[in-house]
Amino acid sequence: GNSVTQMEGPVTLSEEAFLTINCTYTATGYPSLFWYVQYPGEGLQLLLKATKADDKGSNKGFEATYRKETTSFHLEKGSVQVSDSAVYFCALDTNAGKSTFGDGTTLTVKP
Amino acid sequence: GAVVSQHPSWVICKSGTSVKIECRSLDFQATTMFWYRQFPKQSLMLMATSNEGSKATYEQGVEKDKFLINHASLTLSTLTVTSAHPEDSSFYICSARALTVGETQYFGPGTRLLVL
Numbered sequence: 001g002n003s004v005t006q007m008e009g010p011v012t013l014s015e016e017a018f019l020t021i022n023c024t025y026t027a028t029g030y031p032s033l034f035w036y037v038q039y040p041g042e043g044l045q046l047l048l049k050a051t052k053a054d055d056k057g058s059n060k061g062f063e064a065t066y067r068k069e070t071t072s073f074h075l076e077k078g079s080v081q082v083s084d085s086a087v088y089f090c091a092l093d094t095n096a097g098k099s100t101f102g103d104g105t106t107l108t109v110k111p
Numbered sequence: 112g113a114v115v116s117q118h119p120s121w122v123i124c125k126s127g128t129s130v131k132i133e134c135r136s137l138d139f140q141a142t143t144m145f146w147y148r149q150f151p152k153q154s155l156m157l158m159a160t161s162n163e164g165s166k167a168t169y170e171q172g173v174e175k176d177k178f179l180i181n182h183a184s185l186t187l188s189t190l191t192v193t194s195a196h197p198e199d200s201s202f203y204i205c206s207a208r209a210l211t212v213g214e215t216q217y218f219g220p221g222t223r224l225l226v227l
Contacts, residue, residue, distance in 0.1 A: 043204050093215075099145070101155050
């Protein structure tokens with residue numbers, strides 16, 4: 001079956017530090033890949049996505065590249081802010097329509 | 112952009128009562144809606160997939176008589192937790208997928224249920 005493995009957290013960084021959250025996946029076929037962000041007490045918001053190999057998704061300074069050869073979709077940001085503190089979920093969608101989520105990584109950015 | 116709403120955002124109820132949660136796609140038509148459950152500090156667990164006009168498909172281990180799902184229109188799905196017990200307390204999140212195949216899911220803000 002499909003699965004998503006995320007870097008375990010929590011991750012604590014100082015403001016303006018570089019962020020990487022690793023994500024690897026196992027899937028049949030050619031999934032679309034997503035990063036979602038969840039702020040405390042809220043639902044999930046789509047952060048970025050990529051639908052095919054070598055695509056780069058980007059939004060709000062975050063980016064991730066769909067790497068088929070390494071089955072990875074690592075999330076990066078060059079300079080994090082306190083407001084980036086949240087839980088980040090990596091996920092994949094197949095054409096069957098269901099999503100598979102990673103366990104989430106909690107990011108805390110300190111001033 | 113696509114917006115999905117949930118109502119209520121918070122509900123507290125007594126053990127044994129039933130609670131209905133609504134999920135609406137506000138500015139697009141959704142052939143498919145998904146219901147998830149999230150425990151504190153954990154990931155989302157898919158409970159069921161709801162298609163407009165047909166019966167919901169439940170994931171293994173989810174009691175369909177306990178969690179009743181109705182997808183009455185292309186913009187509304189409801190989840191009813193019947194005879195709620197304290198262990199049903201959780202954060203319930205819905206998502207909706209647009210008509211176009213392969214479209215992104217759009218998530219609702221979630222409903223926090225506390226059963227006393």
